[in-house]
Amino acid sequence: MSTPIPKAELHVHIEGTLEPELAFALADRNGVRLDYASVDELRAAYSFTDLQSFLDLYYALMAVLRTERDFTDLAEAYLARAAAQGVRHAEIFFDPQAHAVRGVGMDTVVRGLSAALDAAEERHGVSTRLIMCFLRDRPAEEALATLEEARPYLGGAVSGVGLDSAEMGHPPEKFREVFARAREAGLHLVAHAGEEGPPAYVWQALDVLGVQRVDHGVRCLEDEALVERLRRERTPLTVCPFSNVRLRVVDRLEDHPLPRMLQAGLVVTVNSDDPAYFGGYAEDNMRGLRTALGLSDADVRTLARNSVTASFIDAERRTALLAEVDAHRFTD
Numbered sequence: 001m002s003t004p005i006p007k008a009e010l011h012v013h014i015e016g017t018l019e020p021e022l023a024f025a026l027a028d029r030n031g032v033r034l035d036y037a038s039v040d041e042l043r044a045a046y047s048f049t050d051l052q053s054f055l056d057l058y059y060a061l062m063a064v065l066r067t068e069r070d071f072t073d074l075a076e077a078y079l080a081r082a083a084a085q086g087v088r089h090a091e092i093f094f095d096p097q098a099h100a101v102r103g104v105g106m107d108t109v110v111r112g113l114s115a116a117l118d119a120a121e122e123r124h125g126v127s128t129r130l131i132m133c134f135l136r137d138r139p140a141e142e143a144l145a146t147l148e149e150a151r152p153y154l155g156g157a158v159s160g161v162g163l164d165s166a167e168m169g170h171p172p173e174k175f176r177e178v179f180a181r182a183r184e185a186g187l188h189l190v191a192h193a194g195e196e197g198p199p200a201y202v203w204q205a206l207d208v209l210g211v212q213r214v215d216h217g218v219r220c221l222e223d224e225a226l227v228e229r230l231r232r233e234r235t236p237l238t239v240c241p242f243s244n245v246r247l248r249v250v251d252r253l254e255d256h257p258l259p260r261m262l263q264a265g266l267v268v269t270v271n272s273d274d275p276a277y278f279g280g281y282a283e284d285n286m287r288g289l290r291t292a293l294g295l296s297d298a299d300v301r302t303l304a305r306n307s308v309t310a311s312f313i314d315a316e317r318r319t320a321l322l323a324e325v326d327a328h329r330f331t332d
């Protein structure tokens, strides 16, 4: 690969970076039986019809994650791959409720992930933040309990909260209270909205939850007033092109609405979402898009700059990373 452009990744689920090889290694280590005979057989199951069909496999495979060391190994593997793809800063989602159902508690998950994240700057040159997501298809009360369980880590290991899982039928307003509490705790706020769900869910994420970024948000294009609002307030959208194709939010990469989003003046970023399942990491997404849509060098630089300005890093590192993006030379 020619030198990837330096960038931030703002939308990646750590559980979605679980590659089949690591899943089998952890299954062996923990004595967990998988329903698949081999890595190839598992990979062959990665054919999705919508978000739910993906989530079913995503949650099932998490059964192999048991100990602090498992979470450390998972995050370390992601950080090494991300660094090789030019990622210089990563804001990483995790789903504590999806682990609690197996009796794997908050401390195990956060301490395990933090061990890898804390070493990432020195080991890989990647700064990091951790964003705790609530599962929107679980009750609001469970999200509140999850926030309380994470209390010792809020503002420390955990910088923000998000909202993910099955979108349809689970509007952002269901989580009004937990987001209000997270705001009181001084946390950053983001939410998945407008991936499969309608523009109304994006409005709610902004007006009811008060999010600083919208994850996905591609369906905003169906509502002109919403596009104008996002543009005027420069609310970043963390777009995930490979994910959109694999989950059939768009038919083909060639049809991806990203150029229209840029054209509309939106602060768009490119991200990998669940790279082990969707066919590639951050730079893979960038190059895939570039080829499919004929993006220019200037477009790619704009996307990389957006990723840095949309991140939650401090001003000094932001300036340093923007300088790196501007100094990048395209060689192919």
Ligand code: HPA
Pocket (backbone or CB within 6 Å): 013, 016, 051, 058, 164, 165, 166, 192, 195, 243, 273, 274
């Ligand atoms: O793309 C996604 N959408 C919603 N929830 C998720 N959890 C992991 N990936 C996703």
Ligand SMILES: [Zn+2]
Pocket (backbone or CB within 6 Å): 011, 013, 164, 192, 215, 273
């Ligand atoms: Zn996502």
